[in-house]
Amino acid sequence: MAKVSISLDAELVVEVMVLAGIGSPQDAVEAIVRDYIARGHRTEARTGLGEQGLREVDAKPREPEG
Template sequence: MAKVTITLDSDLAIEVMLLAGTKSPQDAVELIVRDYLERSHRTEARTGNATDQERLADRRSAPEEGR
């Protein structure tokens, strides 16, 4: 896998390390990014993805009945 170098503000790196519970900023950022991606995939599985918006657009524009 290719590696990428990213520079972060030291306060941000320390905060990420504390949140992730790691001693290495690289490990902390990797864990948080992986968690973010997993959550995104779980959310898409539950709510659908961007292509579903076209299907749902018709429902939103239709007037609600019973009010």
């Protein structure tokens, strides 16, 4: 898997480490990102809305109202 390097505010990373209970900044941020993605997938599964459905809704121009 490709790696990406980013800069984050140190206070933000420390808070993530504390909340996640993980001592490594890299591991803590990675765990939070993975959890966020998994939560999104669970929401999609519950609602039945996937990326394709969202693209279809966004791609259609709205009809003028009134």
